[in-house]
Amino acid sequence: MGSVTVYGPPISTAVSRVLACLLEKDVDFKLVNVDMAKGQHKSPDYLKLQPFGQVPAFQDEHATLFESRAICRYICDKYANRGNQSLFGRNGGGPAERAQVEQWLEAESQSFNPPSSALVFQLAFAPRMGLPQDPAAIELNQAKLAKVLDVYERRLGESRFLAGDEFALADLAHLPNAHYICAAGKDDMFASRKNVARWWEEISTRPSWKKVVDMFSAPPA
Amino acid sequence: MVVKVYGKAQAVCPQRVMHCLVEKGVPFELVHVDIDTMEHKRPEFLQKQPFGQVPYIVDGDLELFESRAIVRYLAAKYEDRGPNLLGRTLEERAKVDQWLDVEAINYNPWAFPIVFNLFVLPIRGLPANKADAGAAVDKLNKVLEVYEKQLSKTKYLAGDEFTLADLTHIPATRYIVENCGLSHLLDDKKHVKTWWEDITGRPAWKKVMSFVETGGSNYSP
Numbered sequence: 059m060g061s062v063t064v065y066g067p068p069i070s071t072a073v074s075r076v077l078a079c080l081l082e083k084d085v086d087f088k089l090v091n092v093d094m095a096k097g098q099h100k101s102p103d104y105l106k107l108q109p110f111g112q113v114p115a116f117q118d119e120h121a122t123l124f125e126s127r128a129i130c131r132y133i134c135d136k137y138a139n140r141g142n143q144s145l146f147g148r149n150g151g152g153p154a155e156r157a158q159v160e161q162w163l164e165a166e167s168q169s170f171n172p173p174s175s176a177l178v179f180q181l182a183f184a185p186r187m188g189l190p191q192d193p194a195a196i197e198l199n200q201a202k203l204a205k206v207l208d209v210y211e212r213r214l215g216e217s218r219f220l221a222g223d224e225f226a227l228a229d230l231a232h233l234p235n236a237h238y239i240c241a242a243g244k245d246d247m248f249a250s251r252k253n254v255a256r257w258w259e260e261i262s263t264r265p266s267w268k269k270v271v272d273m274f275s276a277p278p279a
Numbered sequence: 280m281v282v283k284v285y286g287k288a289q290a291v292c293p294q295r296v297m298h299c300l301v302e303k304g305v306p307f308e309l310v311h312v313d314i315d316t317m318e319h320k321r322p323e324f325l326q327k328q329p330f331g332q333v334p335y336i337v338d339g340d341l342e343l344f345e346s347r348a349i350v351r352y353l354a355a356k357y358e359d360r361g362p363n364l365l366g367r368t369l370e371e372r373a374k375v376d377q378w379l380d381v382e383a384i385n386y387n388p389w390a391f392p393i394v395f396n397l398f399v400l401p402i403r404g405l406p407a408n409k410a411d412a413g414a415a416v417d418k419l420n421k422v423l424e425v426y427e428k429q430l431s432k433t434k435y436l437a438g439d440e441f442t443l444a445d446l447t448h449i450p451a452t453r454y455i456v457e458n459c460g461l462s463h464l465l466d467d468k469k470h471v472k473t474w475w476e477d478i479t480g481r482p483a484w485k486k487v488m489s490f491v492e493t494g495g496s497n498y499s500p
Binding site: 109110120121123124125127128129131132135136153154156157158160161163164165167168169171172206209212213 | 329330340341343344345347348351352355356369370372373374376377379380381383384385388422425428429
């Protein structure tokens, strides 16, 4: 197997999304920190890897990629026979199962990610960066996220995970933002919805995610 | 049985799906969803698309929502027909997914408030948020500067062939250029302008526009 390198701080939600996928797939990797406080993500060298100056960037012997969900899709297909083999629908599940995973992965990126990212910034990162929180933004995005979680509550009453009965990329993609929201004390949004609570408990206690969370407090490489 | 696309013909996301179907020479029926009378927020519709958005498709037994998930599904299902929209190798596919996600996560969040505030709200006679639109224009311009660099190296975003990554940009960008008085955003960037003229000059896209303009409901290649 060639060498996989992920560039970015592990505490970044998008970086940790990729790390969770690599760990689920049992793929070894090297993590190279990018010091965002020092503006390293906007340095000419880094912009060659990721022209928008965002994290993560990903390299293996065949590809240099960005966008965490695109990287996850590539990892699932490239390492199809390693680790968890049903992240993109079961082996032999066919295009319809894969399409269901794609559908909920898009729902995550289009409906869940915008309000949850805003909340993660306000609740977890603004304080860390010494920036003032915006109560109006918190209230607005909490209300938007609540509507999304209401949809998830109905869906998760019909199936164990979002795309079906197996943990898949569509569920994995939610881990980082939901983790920070819960860690900041807003876990009632998840806990108060019975099916969402069950789902969150299952996905957040997976060994791969626990390893990622451990990396949040490890010293940077 | 013909693929059914549920949505309003003038809406951006259904147009993405229709363009993909026309590129692939796949017949479809467009089933009109009356957005103006909030049909998409009524219980019967929410059974099919729980976020209350268009489009969703029905393809035999499969029902699917999220236009970018739908076009990935269609491009894979009909990979042997029409132009290759997904890349031919794993690495090419990863580039397509990467730029598709750039459109979804870096481009669309700015394109949407521009079209919504400068086109949709005014034609409904509703007050628009010009500040939001202005801020979005600045952000979109910065994203297009990155596109300019990429398109100076490759003919299309993911490489030298037209793919889904280019396709998904077209409907919203057309509104920005033609209905929001912002054509300079693309015209003042040499490679972006060439790319835009090329992808909107594709016969399949012209057929979609003609279909929309004539109020079509059944498309046959």
